[in-house]
Amino acid sequence: MMVARTHSVALLGMTGSMVEVEADIGNGLPTLMIIGLPDTALSDARDRVRAAATNCGCALPHSKITVNLSPAALPKHGSTFDLAIAMAILAAEGTISAESVAGVVHLGELSLDGRLRPMNGVLPAIAAAARAGYRSFMVPEGNRHEAELVPGVVIVPVVSLRDAAIYHAGAFEPVVYEAIQGHDAHDTREPHHELADVVGNPDAVLALVAAAAGGHHMFLLGPPGAGKTMLASRLPGLLPDLDTESALEVSSVRSLAGAGVPRTLAVRPPFESPHHTATAAALIGGGSRLIRPGAAARASHGVLFLDEAPEFAVSVLDALRQPLESGVISIHRANAVARFPGSFQLVLAANPCPCGQYGAAESKCTCSPNTRRRYLARLSGPLLDRIDIQVQVRRVTAVELRLGDTEPRLTTVEARRTVELARERMARRLEGTGWRLNSQVPGEWLRSGPERLPHSFTAVLDRALERGGITMRGYDRILRVAWTLADLDGADQPSPEHVGRALYLRKSMSA
Ligand SMILES: Nc1ncnc2c1ncn2[C@@H]1O[C@H](COP(=O)(O)OP(=O)(O)OP(=O)(O)O)[C@@H](O)[C@H]1O
Ligand SMILES: [Mg+2]
Ligand SMILES: [Zn+2]
Structure with a gap:
């Protein structure tokens, strides 16, 4: 056997494309040549694969080795082709079964000692390959749980290159390696923000329930301490559970962000509240080689909360326009566009003026009318055009807070049920229109x-x-x-x- 093949996945944003990895062993001086990898990734991969193979006792053949990653034109970032490259070479040499190697998609970066490093984006990579019809995947042990979230696929988790080789041939003595751990599985229990904790402000509560039901973006305006942050944090709890496809998308974005993915598929909508000093890259996504999703993508299918919204840089707020219009985040790079989901529900909160006191009961606002106008004007235009619900939140008095109110208060569970029923109604009413929610x-x-x-x-x-x-x-x-x-x-x-x-x-x- 002189030529062997296997597959891996190249990720660009959330889009995964299959990469064929082909190894050829020929006569000539011992060299390892890799074709089809860009820039610096190339020599790095060569050094890692060689060192890893030697250090775990399955050294590469002393021959002229050529590895080709195709399609050549596909942008290939990251270091997740190492395992596929090593397997293809060992299979070409005949050390391990070429047939076995060809039937498995290999994902993972090698460390110099031969262990496999967990990678970001295993979930979207496998989901993409599964859609393309691939069924068997070898992944680093540290990514096992995340990989197993994809329905209908066989996952072979391995600790090291040696384990991988043993799986495909059994020609090596087992050596016990300790796995390199991935991100800790993240806790799926959302902190419980109970709606019934909100005293008074019935308009704001109704507005919140309506926002949840219709998927409306929302703007909360009110003085400091009025409970804007408190209200916004209650919105995700009012939203229905995610369907499997959306839940996989949410976890896939987390996987790409390196944010840790829960062991069981998380079905509650995400909540992201970036600080007002956030950059456009932090909000929308960015990075030079591997493009990472930002807070807006992580909030997709859930809530993006911009507290103290006028304090955000105007350019950062502007960057939200595109996802608000299309539900998709596109990040343009020299020769490629990375796409992430961007269908989040936006909640903005703001004080009515820089000092925050304007319009409050015994108002002691010290701002000039001009300052006031300019403050909220930072939010004007295209952004506010997308916001259906704007509501004034009043500060409840200390007495109200202490005594509570006499009206029975809506609980999160009751409100979510109402929201679910309302959503069923609108879905039925809008059937055949292509819209699902009134906000659309x-x-x-x-x-x-x-x-x-x-x-x-x-x-x-x-x-x-x-x-x-x-x-x-x-x-x-x-x-x-x-x-x-x-x-x-x-x-x-x-x-x-x-x-x-x-x-x-x-x-x-x-x-
Ligand atoms: N309507 C309310 N019912 C119960 N508690 C409230 C209410 N409004 C405010 N609080 C209490 O006051 C605290 C401050 O509220 P919160 O931080 O939500 O105000 P805010 O409007 O976001 O203020 P800021 O403009 O300073 O950010 C809350 O943690 C909550 O304990
Ligand atoms: Mg606040
Ligand atoms: Zn003021």
């Missing part, structure tokens, strides 16, 4: 589509529009929220009262 429905369709409301129902909105109290965009957003309020109530369409409440939720905000 364009204003045009609401105003003149088959579900247009009678004029008498929207009279308050029409008047507000005429008076200039709301804009046309605002009109559409209020209609969307009115539909969600109706779905939450189990109504077939919004009543004038739903429209009024949607308008009220919005008007309770000065901006």
Whole structure:
């Protein structure tokens, strides 16, 4: 046997492509030549494979070895081809079974002593290969649990190059290596943020439930200590469990981010709250060689919370526009585009002014009207255009907090159930339209589509529009929220009262 083949996976963003790794052993001076790897990765891989093989007692043949990774044009970053390269060489030499090697996709970077290092992105790599029809995968022991999350595949976890060779041939004496551990499995239990802990502020609570039901982006405005952060952290708890496909996507992004993936598939929506000093790369993703997902991608299928939103750099906020429009994050590099999922629910929180006191009960705001305007203007335009729900959060008084309120408070479990029922309603109603959530429905369709409301129902909105109290965009957003309020109530369409409440939720905000 002089030529042997196996497969590995190249990742670009979340996109995995199959790579064929072919080894040829010919006559000539002993060299190891690798074709098809870019730049520096090439000599690094050569040195690692050679050292690892020697150090674990399955030294490479003293011949002219040529390894070809194809397709050549495919960008191949990272060091995850080591294992495939080593297996192809040993199979070409006849030391291990070429047939066995050909039937397995190999993923993993070698350390110099011959052990396999866990890698980022095992989950999306295997998911991609499984979609392409591959079934058997050899992965570093440290990635075992994550690999096993992909349904319908056979995972062979190995500790070292030697273990890998033994699996394919049994020609070596077993040596016991200690596995290099991956990231600790991350805890799937979300901290429980109970909705019923929120005292008062019934408008804000209703707005939160509506945001969860309709998938509406949300803006919370209020003075310090009003409970904006508290409310936002309760949103993920109100969202339904993820379906398997979305859950795999969420874990795949975590895997690529090197953030640790739970042992069992996490089905709760993620919550990410980057600090306002975050860079665009931290929010959107970036990095020079291996492009890593940022907070927005990690929040996909869940909630991205920007606390103190006006404090974020304008360029960072701008970077959110593209994912908000398309649900996809694209990161452009010289010769490639990395794509990550970006369908998160955005929650912004802000104080009404730099000192935070404007509009509070005994307001002691020290900001000039100009300063106030400029503060929130940082958020204006395309970003706010995407936000259906804007709500003013009031500071509850110490007495209210101490006594609680007399109204029974909605619990997280009750609210989630209501949200699930509302979502079923809207999914049924929107069947065949391609939209699933009210937040996805364009204003045009609401105003003149088959579900247009009678004029008498929207009279308050029409008047507000005429008076200039709301804009046309605002009109559409209020209609969307009115539909969600109706779905939450189990109504077939919004009543004038739903429209009024949607308008009220919005008007309770000065901006
Ligand atoms: N409505 C409320 N019910 C119960 N507790 C509340 C309420 N509002 C505020 N609190 C309490 O006050 C604390 C501060 O609230 P939180 O941090 O959410 O305010 P904030 O609006 O985000 O303020 P900041 O603008 O300073 O960030 C909360 O941890 C909570 O304990
Ligand atoms: Mg806060
Ligand atoms: Zn102020």
